[in-house]
Amino acid sequence: VRQERSPDVTRRAVTKPRRRVPSRYHHGDLRRALLDAALIVIEEKGLDAVKMSDLARTLRVSVAAPFRHFESRDALLVALAEEGANKMVVDIEAAAARVRDPLEAQRARGVAYVRFAVLEPGYFKLLSKKDILVASDHLRALTTSQEALMEPILGRQHRGRASAALAKKSAGLLAAQALTYGLARMIADGLLGDIDGDDAALLAVELTGVLGEGLLPRDA
Amino acid sequence: VRQERSPDVTRRAVTKPRRRVPSRYHHGDLRRALLDAALIVIEEKGLDAVKMSDLARTLRVSVAAPFRHFESRDALLVALAEEGANKMVVDIEAAAARVRDPLEAQRARGVAYVRFAVLEPGYFKLLSKKDILVASDHLRALTTSQEALMEPILGRQHRGRASAALAKKSAGLLAAQALTYGLARMIADGLLGDIDGDDAALLAVELTGVLGEGLLPRDA
DNA sequence: TGTACATCAGTGAACGCGCGTTCACTGATGTAC
């Protein structure tokens, strides 16, 4: 009994990426297809343009079918956001891992972040919707790092050099984040027109370069 | 005849800010009240929460009444955005005018921008909706400055020192904009939690300070 | 000062559409024997 099932399961797993063509009744992998289609809609027309019925129509499936795979529209978007968050983290850490020096690694993260915003505008837009991020513990974790950086800067009690140094370091980190976040958002919001991933990365490199060296003349 | 009207008009203009209390049939200034109410809703619950019928209910007026003053919901939002854009420009230029040195003036603009984002979160959110900005020539003009900065940076043909210098200057300006835009957006998007205008301004001062001096140690 | 009339800014009821979601159903697939 088990002998028969086991190979079956294996074969299916192996051939998974291949289309199952078939009867058009049972869709190959509707769940996957819904996520993919939604992402494309977000890229092209924004989050609000994602309609369950449109997705169904696009995939030539009845309007009720999507609800076999997602409890609600929100659930679909949250699932998509989680995929996006994973991809983003993987991309960014991969970029950082290629560099030894910690400061350069941080810079590489910033560049990768901007690049991600350009290459995956759908995911990026989705990941900047607060109400969607809040809907999942997994996603919430992504966004709770920045606040800690402010404390040393805003804390009025700069007693001693240690805390002044900490404030300076925090300000540097936050400046770097604000800069990369700002650049990414400017691009995503269309303020810089259409640009490709390479140009975006180049901009990120140049701007973080400015941040490193400073705007003011260095009169030794 | 004219003698009678003239003083009337004058008196009305002078006492305009005062409430006209009255019959509750003719609302004192429904147009103004609608804009104010919409702004509050945006601040508290976001743009999508602005419903014409809710505004009407809040102001104790029938659902049809708002349409006597605005052709459509969109028209109301555009009018509000125009007010916001005016206020923003006034605030920013006033801040810049207080400073002599051009570089410091630019920095003051950045600080004022961040402050505006915090003090007027409703206007700020509204002004970052692309489809609303596009709806008015007046607003479109606000957003078409950045793209020009990219050219010198991205232009592959860095022939001669002049263009290299230009690229450097553009990179500096764009870095400053990205940084302030990023900080403002981080705050508006709630990534930094609740902070007040003074803290926001302090953060902006500190971060632009970092940008001025540079992150890397200055080994003379 | 009083009256007629135009105009403005409300009312209240309803329309209509878009869209998420549900329901009872049915065809296809996999498993047990």
Next chain:
DNA sequence: TGTACATCAGTGAACGCGCGTTCACTGATGTAC
């Protein structure tokens, strides 16, 4: 290998609600004479 049955993933029709917008109307206000 063939048959019975459970289960899964579809269908198609409809519900229902939220909300922008419209329509014919009416009360209030200002102006002309």
